[in-house]
Amino acid sequence: MIALEQVTARKGRFALDGISFALARGEYGVVIGPAGSGKTTLLEVIAGLLAPVSGRVSLDGSDAKGRPPEARGIGLVYQHAFLFPHLTVRENVAYGAADEATMNEAAERLDVVPLYAREVAGLSGGERQLVALARALARRPKLLLLDEPFSALDPRRRTVVRREVRALHRAWGLTTLQVTHDFAEAGMLGDRAVLLDAGRVLQSGTPAEVFRRPASPYVAEFLGAENVFAGVARDLGEASPDWVEGEPSVYAHGHRAFAFEAEGLTLYAVGDFAAGAGHAVIRAEEITLSRDQSFDSARNRFAGRIVEISTLGALARVTVEVRGVSLVAALTTRSVHELRLEPGLAVVATFKAMAVHLC
């Protein structure tokens, strides 16, 4: 549906540099990146509002060059909505509507019908985003481009609207590309994640791949992985899989066992990696803590001492010091209470070899 090949574009001080990725028909893609990474510029290039300096944008398999925005079958929703202030809410939704039925369905699903008679100037930020979404959907686009479309909604509304947009995406067979800086949103919505930073694609793949197997330590840190260690990976080969989890058939897929020496710790990892100097990444969510040495299937097991516990609502982040190295584990606050965890307590941190990603 959309394919970008080596696209370079400039807009003011923002620039996209050699962007390549593809999104198949019906896929929900998520572009993740910090402010100023070129996310909005990327959407404008796909929408045809900004001509690339070089490279090729294909829509539906053909070069989109020369196809004006009105002929691209797209719906674009900016973060700041850009509702037409001289029109009422209803007139905004009806602006480019394919037909009355589509307009009504979009408006009803997003619950903007009660806003119809209102002036745009009197809407809240969240309401504006809903109306902008309804306006774009009322056109029944083939490709929906969303720029942080839920950012001004309160958390409860955001969940509902996300679900509705996802449902419409499926029901109408839309192809959607959404820009966000919210990793949770990316994981929830996306079939494909594109990681953008400073105008370049750092990595693209399924959200699970990108989150679990970041292509570089930078990506790992960027995605909020707390445990990133520099070290050297030694290939243990397929011959000594005594500690390796999974079926032997795993090996047939090129997975190998590694010992990763990092800052005095030896981490065991399994996967399709290369030996040598690199980084090991373990997401905090993959690390469990216990008060004793009870054995389970996890191969990485380190005794240490709790140095810090920070709680945020139902979640807690517990920092454990193991031979001078800090490991951060994400637990529920309830687990912290049930295990009676507190700073200074001796604990055992465990995680599976498959949770260690080498890059």
Added chain:
Amino acid sequence: MSVAGGAGDGRSRGASHAVLSVIAALFASLLLLFLAAPILRLVTESGGEGIAKLATDGELRRSLMLTGLTATVATLLGVLGGTPLAWLLARREFPGRAMLSALLDLPLLIPHPVAGIALLLLLGRESAVGGAALELGLRIVGTPLGIVAAMLFVSAPLFVSGAREAFAKVDARYEGVARTLGDRPWRAFHRVTLPLAGRGLLASAVVMWARAVSEFGAIVILTYNPKVASVLSYDRFTSFGLDEALPVAAVLALLALIPLTALRALRQERRP
């Protein structure tokens, strides 16, 4: 000791602030008085007589009609050509944009008799353009066409600069959204840009009209007769003295209330 000194410093700083404020207020008041006093004096002294003269002085009435008409034609021409130019300057980056901007400011910066002379050179019967117009039966110099040309030259840049600002205030992304909603560029301009920039464009047109009405220097060189109001007031002054010029001048000053009121209304409407 240092605390006492600090308090003393504070007091002296406060005093010097007060003195500076008084001086600034004095200068501002003097300027305001200087700007308002002559017009107020003129209107209060001769406004009544001027309005009464409208009933009896046929030349004054014709002159005012001519001024209003030529200024309106010049403004319409300015809006017609100036709107796309302003949009282009506000929206597009192109080579020579800065040069074009500077060129558009030039008529505002040169003395207006100089503008008149330059126009005479271009449009006079000896020139190519003036000669060609004559062949088509159009005499420019010494006719209302000359007045329109002079007014257009000196006042259109004001419209372009105001309209450019009005377009720049409309975020281009509104147009972008309209395009993604199926509008071709002209339709997006008509449905979105124009309504959003409309008041700014109208205010710029009013400013242009007011400037055209008050023009003298360029008109007097291109077309002395028939006389627009500014030329008439000058003519009455040089031919008959101050007493005869005063009522005409007062009427012209009162005429300025029309665009002034229009601009005020536009600005008030703009407030949410």
